Amino acid sequence: MTITSVRTDVAALARDVVKIYGRGETAVRALDGATLSIPAGRFTAVMGPSGSGKSTLMHVMAGLDTVDEGQVLIGDTDLGRLSERQRTLLRRDHVGFVFQSFNLVPTLTAAENIVLPLTLAGRRADQAWIDEIVAMLGLGDRLRHRPAELSGGQQQRVAVARALAARPRIVFADEPTGNLDSRAGEALLGFLRHAAHELGQTIVMVTHDANAAAYADRVAHFADGRVVAVTGDEGK
Amino acid sequence: MWKLIIRNTVARRGRLALTLLAVLLGVTFVTGSLVLTDTSRRLLDDQFRTAAAGVDLTIRDAAAFDSAMGVEVERDPLPAEVADRVRAVPGVAAATPVVRGRGLIGVGGKTIVPAGPSLLLSWEPAPVGPFTLRAGRAPAAGGEVVIDAATARRHRIGLGTEVTVRAERAERLRVVGLAGFGSGEGLPETTVALVTLPEAQRLLALGGDYSEVDVVAADGTDVRRLRSAVAAALGSGYEVSASRDVAAASAAAAKTQISSLQMMLLALAAAALLVGAFLIANTFSIVVTQRTRELAVLRAAGATGAQVMRSVLGEALLVGLAASAAGTGLGVACAAGLRDLAGVFGMTLPDGGLVVTPRTFVVAFVVGVGVTVSSAFGPARRAAAVAPVEAMRRSSADRLSGRAGWGRTVTGAVLTALGAAGLSIVLAGPGSVVVLGEAAVSTVVGLALLGPAVTPGLVRLLGRPLGVAGVPGRLARESAARSPRRTSATALALAFGLALVSFTTVLGTSIKESTARSYAETITADYVVESARNEMLGGLPAHVYHHVGELPQVAVASRLRYGHWKDGQSVEALTAIDPVTLPRVTSLHMVAGRLDAVAGGGVVLAANVAKERNLKVGDTLAMTFSRTGVQRLPVVGLLRDRDAQALSTGYVISLDTYERNYREHVDASVFVKVADGVSRADAKRAIERALADAPTAQVRDQAAAVAGRNAMIDQVLGLVSVLLMLTVLIALLGITNTLALSIIERTGELGLLRAVGMTGAQMRWMIRGEAVLVAALAIVAGVGLGVAFAAGTVAALGRTVEATLTVPVGQLLLVVAVAALAGLLAGLLPARRAARLDVLTAIATS
Ligand SMILES: Nc1ncnc2c1ncn2[C@@H]1O[C@H](COP(=O)(O)OP(=O)(O)O)[C@@H](O)[C@H]1O
Numbered sequence A: 001m002t003i004t005s006v007r008t009d010v011a012a013l014a015r016d017v018v019k020i021y022g023r024g025e026t027a028v029r030a031l032d033g034a035t036l037s038i039p040a041g042r043f044t045a046v047m048g049p050s051g052s053g054k055s056t057l058m059h060v061m062a063g064l065d066t067v068d069e070g071q072v073l074i075g076d077t078d079l080g081r082l083s084e085r086q087r088t089l090l091r092r093d094h095v096g097f098v099f100q101s102f103n104l105v106p107t108l109t110a111a112e113n114i115v116l117p118l119t120l121a122g123r124r125a126d127q128a129w130i131d132e133i134v135a136m137l138g139l140g141d142r143l144r145h146r147p148a149e150l151s152g153g154q155q156q157r158v159a160v161a162r163a164l165a166a167r168p169r170i171v172f173a174d175e176p177t178g179n180l181d182s183r184a185g186e187a188l189l190g191f192l193r194h195a196a197h198e199l200g201q202t203i204v205m206v207t208h209d210a211n212a213a214a215y216a217d218r219v220a221h222f223a224d225g226r227v228v229a230v231t232g233d234e235g236k
Numbered sequence B: 001m002w003k004l005i006i007r008n009t010v011a012r013r014g015r016l017a018l019t020l021l022a023v024l025l026g027v028t029f030v031t032g033s034l035v036l037t038d039t040s041r042r043l044l045d046d047q048f049r050t051a052a053a054g055v056d057l058t059i060r061d062a063a064a065f066d067s068a069m070g071v072e073v074e075r076d077p078l079p080a081e082v083a084d085r086v087r088a089v090p091g092v093a094a095a096t097p098v099v100r101g102r103g104l105i106g107v108g109g110k111t112i113v114p115a116g117p118s119l120l121l122s123w124e125p126a127p128v129g130p131f132t133l134r135a136g137r138a139p140a141a142g143g144e145v146v147i148d149a150a151t152a153r154r155h156r157i158g159l160g161t162e163v164t165v166r167a168e169r170a171e172r173l174r175v176v177g178l179a180g181f182g183s184g185e186g187l188p189e190t191t192v193a194l195v196t197l198p199e200a201q202r203l204l205a206l207g208g209d210y211s212e213v214d215v216v217a218a219d220g221t222d223v224r225r226l227r228s229a230v231a232a233a234l235g236s237g238y239e240v241s242a243s244r245d246v247a248a249a250s251a252a253a254a255k256t257q258i259s260s261l262q263m264m265l266l267a268l269a270a271a272a273l274l275v276g277a278f279l280i281a282n283t284f285s286i287v288v289t290q291r292t293r294e295l296a297v298l299r300a301a302g303a304t305g306a307q308v309m310r311s312v313l314g315e316a317l318l319v320g321l322a323a324s325a326a327g328t329g330l331g332v333a334c335a336a337g338l339r340d341l342a343g344v345f346g347m348t349l350p351d352g353g354l355v356v357t358p359r360t361f362v363v364a365f366v367v368g369v370g371v372t373v374s375s376a377f378g379p380a381r382r383a384a385a386v387a388p389v390e391a392m393r394r395s396s397a398d399r400l401s402g403r404a405g406w407g408r409t410v411t412g413a414v415l416t417a418l419g420a421a422g423l424s425i426v427l428a429g430p431g432s433v434v435v436l437g438e439a440a441v442s443t444v445v446g447l448a449l450l451g452p453a454v455t456p457g458l459v460r461l462l463g464r465p466l467g468v469a470g471v472p473g474r475l476a477r478e479s480a481a482r483s484p485r486r487t488s489a490t491a492l493a494l495a496f497g498l499a500l501v502s503f504t505t506v507l508g509t510s511i512k513e514s515t516a517r518s519y520a521e522t523i524t525a526d527y528v529v530e531s532a533r534n535e536m537l538g539g540l541p542a543h544v545y546h547h548v549g550e551l552p553q554v555a556v557a558s559r560l561r562y563g564h565w566k567d568g569q570s571v572e573a574l575t576a577i578d579p580v581t582l583p584r585v586t587s588l589h590m591v592a593g594r595l596d597a598v599a600g601g602g603v604v605l606a607a608n609v610a611k612e613r614n615l616k617v618g619d620t621l622a623m624t625f626s627r628t629g630v631q632r633l634p635v636v637g638l639l640r641d642r643d644a645q646a647l648s649t650g651y652v653i654s655l656d657t658y659e660r661n662y663r664e665h666v667d668a669s670v671f672v673k674v675a676d677g678v679s680r681a682d683a684k685r686a687i688e689r690a691l692a693d694a695p696t697a698q699v700r701d702q703a704a705a706v707a708g709r710n711a712m713i714d715q716v717l718g719l720v721s722v723l724l725m726l727t728v729l730i731a732l733l734g735i736t737n738t739l740a741l742s743i744i745e746r747t748g749e750l751g752l753l754r755a756v757g758m759t760g761a762q763m764r765w766m767i768r769g770e771a772v773l774v775a776a777l778a779i780v781a782g783v784g785l786g787v788a789f790a791a792g793t794v795a796a797l798g799r800t801v802e803a804t805l806t807v808p809v810g811q812l813l814l815v816v817a818v819a820a821l822a823g824l825l826a827g828l829l830p831a832r833r834a835a836r837l838d839v840l841t842a843i844a845t846s
């Protein structure tokens, strides 16, 4: 599947998205008319209190879940029109992920984890590109280790490398520093910003932490299932 | 406490379901076997007790023993005057002469050949005779017969029908009545023809003699004293027994086959339970690992180690109880099915109301609960050892589960090496079957201990080809290698089942092939006439030999008979031959002495028998015959082992000697050499015509004769293989179970894989790949072990009989293919479940 972007400035778009968990009395409107556009090549943070629906937004934008109302586009592909399998292939080829924890397959080495989406697709890795990210993330001497032999910060860096490896259209990170001490966390945030600025990678990071959000170019403030304000270099 | 245990067990019912199923299947098997054999025994007891119910004493010709290998010996008939002498003894109310023998019933040109005996009896009204009229009247004159109602119904024989009864003589008789036996319509798998005493004597060529005299004591007479009085009056040539004892002895003889069947079934059930035990231990160990955090919290909250242990064992107890209860019920229900299955493979058991004894319940529950609880013991101990601080650890799944300890690995290696050494000794020569058994146990235990240490290496080696399938294949291999204890226990359970299957297959094939080879080399006859019925002594009427021998198309006819004799307590078999004609239809090699010397009343021994008994030509062998007691026979020759095997036994006497010592007069085989200038086809047709009055006789060429000899092995092999499939099935449940549990454990990892783009199909292949890999590990270990120990057994057997190893490559490949396919099947369900995991929930779980 190829995605041709007409408007190169928008990497992904959520429009009036509603997501409801459960039914009847216990129904939760996790997303309640959320609208957010993600500019390409920028580092965007989605910030809001716990339970406000940030992760849900990220899941539907990344094609991990479907919406109840509204529209989600990656490039100009409407995720609502894709089958489960097509969404899987889209994720594999065009979306990178960094989760809060348990990002890596324990039986694979760091190097194997990094190229996992590529090998799943049966594609050859662009070795020069991989070397570049590995060098940037300072993982050179850790490639042959298994996740259990890496520190938390190293594990998250491997996850970032994996997210970047396939040159995805967009990378989503959900509280990537949530389990790290502040030094490791700051280092990781630095890498993410670097990836956006120097490598032109579109990055969306979900966080409840204002300090973390400060690393981003733009911050979408999120509350009660919708974006309430966007601040930053080109806020609109 | 119990409330917690019950709640826990119910909450984890999904995870424990397959464990329960494994125990349930094992218990079903045990219960089914016990119910089936108890029922058969009870039916036989009832049957013989009914037969003797109206009689106090039974007088027969004296015999040194009653029965051998489940066959009652034939006794000399009693002269007519015995009855008169008995009647003269005070206290005897009635002394009734009875004639019993075998007679086939024929109707409409067809002979009825039941799976069991075809009885021919003199009619006696109750209480002496056990049969009661259901229709018509008793036989009153020659030419009249009463048959059992069951046979009459099955073959649509009505009153007035003419039937042929074929014993020593054949006669056409008119059916004048139908009789029942006790409360039933007849005897299971048996035909019964009841005629007048003189008619029975005529059909059986007894002249004026009887088979036995049944005595009814006068009212108020002490039966024991009467027995002594009658015995004193008759002298030592006759045996006076309490009829109840005779019935019990007959029942015991009839039950010998059931006992060996029971042993076989219970051994197979034990194998199934052993495999089940592996599965249970594995399940509990996985569940305990998954619950480490929860257990640690419990410990932190103040639960003692003993309490934690009790809670795990309590769960096992509940599973065991539930499985035993269900298994017992199912076993009772399956007993009839098991009987049908045994019937398919030629082991006929009487049919009737099921007997469920308290013993069956006790055994079922003890076995079911015992196996479950003791298998859970190891995991329970590990659960008790969980430290409260583990509650604080990040994730139990992160710990690589089940690395092998040093002590365990070394012990395992030593035991495996000992087992291999034992096997090599047997293969090299001197070891016995006992050594082999010990080696087998040592190897299996050794491998179980060694498994976790060698599994990762083996899995990666065997899993090489999976690497070709890309990441899913590699991940499948790695996750099998990652939890070696789990993988090795799962694989070993299947390996054990497969080892039994391949062992049986290889051993059976080797024995069959060896029989065929020694038969082909030894027997040079063109045709062999044998009875189609699988009787212990052959069961060919004596006249067949005479009819066939008289044919002009036949150059030589030579017959064999089999007989039982006793050497102290042990029962042996012998072969009786005609030393003049046998060399013309066989090619026998004497190691010492001469075969024709048996004509002088001596015995020829197989070389290995002579060696074992330390006998040489010129020594004497004391043999106890039922009819004539202890006889000392000179050893006149030694026969090569494989030739003796072709003659079926290691002891060869002449037919004359046989006739002096046996009352039995059925032939086992008649070897035929076709006359010069006659085509084989012509000769065969002529022989078949001559067999018209022997409905059970068959003309066989060499291949058919070998097949007839191997039929028993085929039957046992067939039944054993089918039942072993149950063991394999339980082992496969083990694969499904282990995978399903590990999927629960790996939910986070699987979710991650799906998130970064693994398709559902790729995930399914990954899980199936892991299942197939476990199966492959089991195939390599199981088939290897099975073949190796079959080779050892053949080598050990080869020292006493002709036995060469034949490896049935085709059949083994089939076993391999079926096991691999079954592994794939076992992975199907977990694979589907893994592919259906909701990505988001999976991520959330991590
Ligand atoms: N799978 C789910 N089922 C039911 N409710 C859910 C589920 N996932 C999230 N929620 C609810 O939706 C709301 C938003 O959750 P989430 O997106 O995880 O918030 P955040 O990431 O901002 O903390 C919360 O109230 C949460 O309880």
Ligand SMILES: [Mg+2]
Pocket (backbone or CB within 6 Å): A054, A055, A056
């Ligand atoms: Mg969240």
